[in-house]
Amino acid sequence: MRIKILGSGQDAGIPHTGCNCEVCDKARDHNENRRLGPSIAILDDNGDFCYLIDASPDFKYQLDMIRGEINEKKRNGRLPISGILLTHAHLGHFSGLWQLGREAVNENELPVFCTLKMKHVLLDNYPFNLLIQNKNIEVVEIHLQKEFKLNGLTGIPIKVPHRDEVGDTVGYIFQSKKRIIYIPDIDSWTDEVLNEIRNSDIAIIDGTFYSKGEIPEHDEVPHPSILETITLLGDIRNEIYFTHINHTNPINIKGQERKELERKGYKIAYDGMTIEI
Template identity: 40%
Template sequence: MNSIYVLVLGTAQDGGFPQVGCFKKCCKYIDKPRLVSSIAIVNKENNSCWLIDVTPDFKQQIELIKSFLSINFMPKINGIFLTHAHIGHYIGLVNLGTEVLNVKNVPVYAMPRMKFFLENNAPFSFLIKSNNIIVNKIVDGYLELLDSVFIKSFLVPHRNELSETVGYNIKSKYKSVIYIPDIDDWKLWENDILNVVRDNNIIFIDGTFYSSNELGHRDILKIPHPIITDSMKIFSVLDKKDAKKIFFTHLNHTNPILNKNSKERQFVLSEGYNILNDNQVFEI
């Protein structure tokens, strides 16, 4: 029996869902709250995990892991892989310090600018000095997590004010998973997203916004993400078997596909795509 799983810890954009300060219908009449986007690679054999991103919802997400493992103690965090330096993706590191868990020597993997950012800004630099975390530069190629399970990072174009942005490929003997919660535009990426979908088994991708007009007073061009409707146009050439590999995640609180009764949600599903859910489990 396989003991390695990908557990979805959150599927909302950095502000979560509902989002603080929003009093519109999208956050007032919600079906179910969502935690900030993150996934875990979980080893059921020894109750341990690797995290991709550590979010403001770290506490609740550890509870999801405990529930999945059916344990009442803290799972071992074997390592943390960061995508970039936007707040929803790294701020949960503060829970590893003296005030909360006070762990020792947890490996954190980051690109060079992200590593520099952590090393030169408190409170993260204090975590390093206190040996709560050890920040490692992400290596080229695949890093072996355990026997026949590997992870590899790849650069993606995004607003890189403070760090690079990466996605991840998790590969086992049986499955290959792609995780890209943030990207500016598929056309700006050096890789062909269609080939990426065809060549892998499970695809978690940026679905932040459904349309370009959902933010109202804010200029969406200043916070670029691929619009779901535009992504679907690109993916329309895929076979049905490939389309069903795709799961939209990192959903902004304004995104109408969060509403289970919306026509937008029904359209996405009717076209053969998936909307990722918190606590969803994938055996790899």
């Protein structure tokens, strides 16, 4: 099995909407510098299944990134994916679901895994309620800290502290041959989550900002800075990838910050990156 990073950017991706900073302008000129909205795919090596974590605003381009990697349709759907697992109700993580409706794919009962609170966000709000009514998606409820099975993979949703204007936020632990944790968004690390990261073989985690104060409104959109995260984690023996990277983050350019992270053994996710699990 393998994970493919479909989007390593913060919710709005890079280039960021309406921004003309150096990083965003470079990404407009050079595709390899882009970061799409946050999403990963879990792909079976035999092509038997493919699960997406989150449906970003760049969903349609991200489907193109896994084109040809599924060799057999295992369900009666229109898209070559087996289901979507949601983390939370922010722009970058669920707005791509709209593409499953009649204006676009008109998908047939695609399983969408989420918590009860997230299910209510979908049931209570247009256009997601229409996707349910029209049977474009079928919501599968999963429970915090409770295992669920996805073909040969075990998943566990874990609670993550994050500004939850609606719904709630989860990260996911997956157990295959390896233990993997995916947490694209978190307000601040808890001991519990840090221990889960330390106990994983592979952790793909929130790297939105490199340092505090990178944007003036940091208090309104809190994320642990990468500097804080690497201080808390210290010497690492597992694979840790930073993702959900904002356009303001200096690790977007090949400078001192990037070099220092790599020297310490940390990895920086990029779109199209494949990780064997």
